[in-house]
Amino acid sequence: MKITGDQALVKKINKSLVLDNIRLYAPLSRTRVSQLTGLNKATVSNLVQELIDDRLVLESGEGQSSGGRKPLMLEFNPNAGYAAGVELSVNELTIVLTDLEGKIITRHTEPLPDHRVETTLELMQRMMAVLVAEVPPSVHGLIGMGVGVPGMVDEQGNVLFAPNLGWEGVPLREELEQLFGLPVTIDNEANAGAIGELQFGAGRHARHLVYISVGMGIGSGIIIDGQPYKGARGYAGETGHMSVEANGLPCSCGSRGCWELYASELAYEHTLIDPHPNTNTAYWVQQAMWDEPEAIRLFQCIGEYLGVGITNLVNSFNPELVIIGGHMRQAEPWIAPHVEAVVSQRTLPYHRQKLVIQYSELGEQSTVIGAAYAAISQFLGRVRISI
Ligand SMILES: [Zn+2]
Structure with missing residues (x-):
């Protein structure tokens, strides 16, 4: 094992380790924390005391004794502070307030009047003012803000390219930190959604998943x-631009036959014999509920193309779980059988074993909750350890 950093860093790592174990497995005694982390009892006692002083850990009733005095149990305090989770989508802005366990306290959604950066920041400012007034009294108050955006984001929180918003090179983190005086994290909306599902949704028990x-x-x-x-620069996950039709439709990215043209809401315009202007999933779900053949056929086609792309991802990454989220999740009853059929026909046999395909458990909230979690995680001082 390569030792990295100085004493302060080692202490920070140990403190996060103790806190993470309490967060995940509470209620725990100090002895159990020592067993789980491999840290000696004196170190655990000191670190726990600091966490109690920070109000991040609380002592609760007495636990089971194996002889001798009954130990006090330790619990994570989710109300020591609150986080803001933001999802910027093409049509609307959603802001939630969560506790430190990602539980939503309040939620607000407003339509975006246009896609200009200034308009978006103004709307965010107005919505945040309402949210700030709703933060319950707590030791740490509002600890930060996490934002999910529909585009490519670099590690400095710059939105490099968001074609559906028409944004290029927007230093969003810097702008928001100046505006709100809070630590801000920015992530791509699908990455934030994956984190949300991993921490609090369908992916809680998975290690390898594709959302x-x-x-x-x-x-x-x-x-x-x-x-x-x-990925190397933070741009992984642009699976919508995998070619699934070698000589297929031209895509706005410059390539052809991209997956999203056939398997997302963009398909409403492309896959029907008569092009249909309605690109709203809720509309087509309603039609499918009335057994309209056009809607049933449309979802069959989208389901099959989703299956083709999922097959490529499963063969590449060998995940144990694939989670389908976003608006299309509403069409689960109509797309699911076709997704399953294509994946089971086409995926390599060993990759298919134990593979589960699910639909997002947090529904429309995956991204806002994942975004809030990024802010919480930063606040709790997670440190990546290189071994
Ligand atoms: Zn493309």
């Missing part, structure tokens, strides 16, 4: 061994 956000396009959040995979 596919299917709306006006497709983006994916890839989790490998419990960590988001972002």
Whole structure:
């Protein structure tokens, strides 16, 4: 093992380790924390005392004794502070207030009047003013803000390219930190959705998963061994632009036959014999409920194309779980059998074993909750350890 950092860093790592174990497995005694972390009892006692002083850990009733004095149990305090989670989508802005366990306290959604950066920031300012007034009294108050955006984001929180918003090179983190005086994290909406599902939704028990956000396009959040995979520069997950038809329709990205043209809400315009202007999933779900053949056929086609792309992802990454989220999740009853059929016909046999395909458990909230979690995680001082 390579030792990195100085004493302060080692202490920070140990403190996060203790806190993470309490968060995940509470209620716990100090002895159990020591067993789980491999840290000696004196170190655990000191670190726990600091966490109690920070109000992040509380002592609760007495636990079971194995002889001798009954130990006090430790619990994580989700109300020591609150986080703001924001989802910027093509049509609307959603802001939630969560506790430190990602539980939503309040939620607001407003339509975006236009896509200009200034308009978006103004709306965010107005909505945040309402949210700030709703933060319950707590030791740490509002600890930060996490934002999910429909585009490519670099590690500095710049939105490099968001074609559906017409944004290029927007220093969003810097702008928001100046505006609100809070620590801000920015992530791609599909990565945030994957984190939301991993921490609090359908992916809670998974280590290797692909979350596919299917709306006006497709983006994916890839989790490998419990960590988001972002690629060399942070741009991984643009699965919507995998070619599924070698000489297919031209795409706005410059390529042809991209997956999202056939398997997202963009398909409403492309796959019907008579092009239909309605690109609203709720509309087509309503039609499908009335057994309208056009809607049934449309969802069959989208389901099959989703299956084709999922097959490619499963053969590439060998995940144990694929989660379908975004607006298209509403069409689960009509697309699911076709997704399953194509994946089971086409995926390599060993990859198919134990593979589960699910629909997002947090529904429309995956991204806002994942975004809030990014802010919480930063606040709790997680440190990546390189071994
Ligand atoms: Zn494309």
